[in-house]
Amino acid sequence: MMAAAESMRISVAARQAEYRQTPIWAEWRGVPPQSPIALQRSAELIPAQVVESAGKRYLVWIEPELPRGKTHHYAIRPNPRPTEGFTHKLTENALQIAYKGKPFTAYVLRGAPKPYLYPVYGPNDKPITRHFPMQLVQGERTDHPHHRSVWFTHGEVNGVDFWTEGAGRGVIVHRGLEKAESGPVLARWVARNQWQLPDGKPILDETTEVICYAAPDSRWLDYTVALTALDADVKFGDTKEGTFGVRVASSMEVTRNAGGQIVNASGQRDREAWGKRATWCDYTGIVEGDTVGIAIFDHLANLRHPTYWHVRDYGLFAANPFGVHDFEAGKPKGTGDYTLKKGETLTFRYRLWLHRGRTEEAGVARQYEAYRTPPTLIWR
Structure with a gap:
């Protein structure tokens, strides 16, 4: 062979x-x-x-x-x-991913109202997302306890809030792992989850695939979520509270005036980037003395590409295709509603690129173009 x-x-x-x-x-x-x-x-x-x-x-x-x-x-x-690459280990509550013997991330399966990635280590091997509410760390902001590092959910699904947490909210329940693998180039897993109303009734099946890669100054996480409506149509409501979210490390927040910066594909920066549509957005700042960034790439096939960005100077960083009336002045409530018909599937694909340096010097636009247009491959 x-x-x-x-x-x-x-x-x-x-x-x-x-x-x-x-x-x-x-x-x-x-x-x-x-x-x-x-x-x-x-x-x-x-x-x-x-x-x-x-x-x-x-x-x-x-x-x-x-x-x-x-x-x-x-x-x-x-x-x-021999190539030392990725390894994975399944514990009671999480799938732990390591690269060359060091922690890379973990997919937390249980113990919260939704699955999420935490911790997430950047290209300098330091955590690049906020610790709260999973851990209390001195100096971090403790607002919005539902901002759990990296996650996917939405604030209005059949009228129910899945974005925040607590009584009367929807939950996303982990149902099992279909696959988990690791090797010299990547780690990959496929999880089955279920969106349930406060009374426990399931309305959506979710299949999430995450793929991790690494290079000397870069890390990538390809995050794909496929949602299937179960016994009835499911409406995703027009609200800014969603959808694919990241909470950056507190030291990267723009409001700290310590080097935090937001830039999107159109060149809009910081507060000007909120609610705007763009193919990508990049949040950079200082983490333990190093300038690093998290760029999110919106896939061409995603609903309403290029997406709207619910990105805040206090550290929230989210791609949201639904919250049109919040993002565009004068649009009536409901403009961004989307109904997923019974039995149909809606798929979202994003790439997180964790990089060193500021947006321009790192070459975020170049990396997005490589993501958008794969090379031509010819077997001989």
């Missing part, structure tokens, strides 16, 4: 974007290898990982640097060098 893999070659052409430290997925042709593999170009050896998803196999790697207009030709080889 390995001999077959050794004879395979792939060409990667950058026709519409450039790819620097970018995850690449290529549909795998043939029998999957039984031992670690790599892509080889001259003396360069790039670790690769084979992943099965939606009935197909893919070869995945981090492309080091491919300028626009250029093509790299790779041979598929056994990897002679």
Whole structure:
């Protein structure tokens, strides 16, 4: 089987974007290898990982640097060098992810009204999201206890608030893990969750897939949520309180006047970015002496792309396609309502890019273009 893999070659052409430290997925042709593999170009050896998803196999790697207009030709080889990458461990309440022996993130399954990611470590190996309410840390703001690091939910679903927490609110209950895997290039899991009304009645099935990657100055989390309406139609209401949320580390908050900054794809900054539509938004600041950032990329196939950004100078950072009347002056309440018909599925895809440096120097726009337009792949 390995001999077959050794004879395979792939060409990667950058026709519409450039790819620097970018995850690449290529549909795998043939029998999957039984031992670690790599892509080889001259003396360069790039670790690769084979992943099965939606009935197909893919070869995945981090492309080091491919300028626009250029093509790299790779041979598929056994990897002679042991590659330390991702590992995962399931505990009673969380799926813990590590990279090269250090914590990367954890998907918290139980113990709160919704699943969430916490902690999330940035490219400097320091937590890049707020600790509260999971932990009390001196100097952090303790507002909005429902802002749990990284999460997905909404403030008006069939008239019920799933965004905040407490009596009379909806909850998202973890039902099981379909898959959890890790290797030299990525960690990936698929979770089944269920949205339940305050009386316990389920209204939505949720399938969430999270994929983690890492490079020397970058970390990525691809976050996909598929929602299926169960016994009746489900209406997502027009409110700013939603939907895919991040609460950045308190030291990054713009209001602290300590280097926090918000920039979107249109160049709008800080408070001017609130409620605006953009393909991406980036929140940067200082974490334990290092300038780092969290960029969120809105996928082209998402509802109402480019999305609206419910991004606040006090640290909330959320993509919200529903809250139109809050974001656009003069629009009546209900303009942003969306009804998911019984039995139908609505899917959202986002990429979080955790990077070093400010928006411009990090090249957020370039990374978004690489996300939006994958390279051309030719097997030989």
